[in-house]
Amino acid sequence: MTRFKGFIIKEFYHIFRDYRSMVILFGMPVIQILLFGFAINMDIKDARIAVLDNSKDVVTQKIIQKIVSSGYFKLTENLSGTKDIEQSFKNGKLKEVIIFEPDFTKKLYKDGQANIQIIADAADPNMANLLVNYSNAIITDFQKELMKSQNIPFQIIPEVQMRYNPDMKSVFMFIPGTMTIILMLISAMMTSISIAREKEMGTMEVLLVSPLKPVQIIIGKVVPYVFLAFINAVVILLMGTFVFGLAIKGNVVLLLAESMLFVIMALSLGIFISTAANSQLTAMMVSLVGLMLPTILLSGFIFPIENMPLVLQWISNAIPAKWFIIAVKGIMLKGTGISFIWKETVILAGMTLFFLAMSIKKFKIRLE
């Protein structure tokens, strides 16, 4: 036991004395969360719009007011004619133009129908889609109120509900995603680098020619990172809660337990990488290219898995992050318990065992 303790103390010295490790360990999570949270924000807020109001009457004014007061849009221009539309789009940061036809109110009450045209800048198609949907929703809402006050019978109004994330805030998307990436990075990359460093510096030879067992060396390498990754998971959740207003619906203990399972999985993957990589550089490249890219691209963090080609969907099943993200989203957003995410948990546990067994089997008790 003293052997093992000595080993772990040494590992902590390595981590705390290397400023680069410290930056990766504690700087990166904070920076990534803030980056994803503020910079890569998919939420709509103050999108610039212009209005071409050809009737300028009570109803159009009401609709414009309702749109502007929603907080999603910001009225920057009042256009005077159709010819201005093109120019305004080209000039500025205008995202959308709303056009009311002449005699809007009159037509609405007389014919029961009036037209609004929405023109969006689809240079950014996702954004355009969102904006149009938001505008539509607001207008439909207005129409409903109108119908209610007019007491028109027999109406069928579809009511759309965005469950679990009613405001469709992207914070709920990126917190699980970022957590996955960071835990993966810290666990897999840092352990593989730290084992590769021993090989590079020639200290692994001395460790091998000692009574330490391979299991002891591996676990000794892993324990400090389990501890540090846990702290990171907590920091990310705290930032999500207090900076971005994420409310965790489910059981926090279960959430942390799943995180720990994922961390241990990533650690065993890191060890597995280091059994093959002999230098710190190789270890880092393999972790970054071989783990980070699939984790970001194929886990469903950014791109929905359902929209991928079938082959990629199959491949995504082998990405541990996919299962972790499903579990975490379930707990965080839906408040599901273990009975609903047992499948993901079992898959992660199975992957952990697989990588651990492979690592211990592949760990060389000699130099070749």
Add this chain to the structure above:
Amino acid sequence: MKSIQVNNIGKSYHQIPALKDISFGVEKGELFGLIGPDGAGKTTLLRILTTLLIADKGTATIEGSDVVKDYKTIRRIVGYMPGRFSLYQDLSVEENLKFFAAIFGATIEENYHLIKNIYSQIEPFKTRKAGKLSGGMKQKLALSCVMIHKPAVLFLDEPTTGVDAVSRTEFWEMLRDLKNSGITILVSTPYMDEARLCDRVALMQNGKIMNIDKPQRIIENFSRRLCAIKTKNMYRLLKDLQGFQKTNTVYPFGEFLHYTAKENDIDMKEIIKYLEQKDHEGIEMREITANIEDCFMELMNKN
């Protein structure tokens, strides 16, 4: 029972032989040197003996334990200092020592007497990071680290490479002290002059042992008359002597050339006359006794 017994060990890397049929034995408490240039196979041999590599053929035992079968036993009783062993640079002197004691289940206190002579020299710097130590101090710390668990056999791979002359001398004195306390030491070195500090040496070249004996005996067995020659123009002297028909070998050695003739009973004056004919000035020439390097060169030529 010999402390180290090596029988017909052979090892190749991708069909390129690194060791060919190596056999020797080392007595308990002996300071045994593997002497040879880079690429002679010293490191490979040490790695096989420390259970880090498996030989293609042959067997070896350390304190009676087989290096393949009983590798676990061996790893408990030996101390191994690899050639590029650089300690943990970011750990202090004391932390390094504590760590190596801990992984062997030992403590500094219980074995302090073993390393006292060595460690006391670096103890004033015990809070300094290992990466900030000088080459000589690093080697002293490394030796302390591999000694702290009281190994029965010590393997040192080129411990004095890259260390200044004074530290090298000190280092060898420490090895003598350790040997006197009964520890078997197998040390490899490319420096021929260190051979005389060993009890016995094996001269290695191209994966083969050319000779094993006490350094003194190796020198005594040098079969030729050896001359040291010096003139004002050393480069031309070397060329001229190489062109001299009676020359057997001529090598630069420090500020002199070491020279042997084809016939041992050659008259010195004949050589001097030849050099004077070639317009050499300030000719100095005297007969000397051979050192290990001369013996090494002679053995190399024989093979």
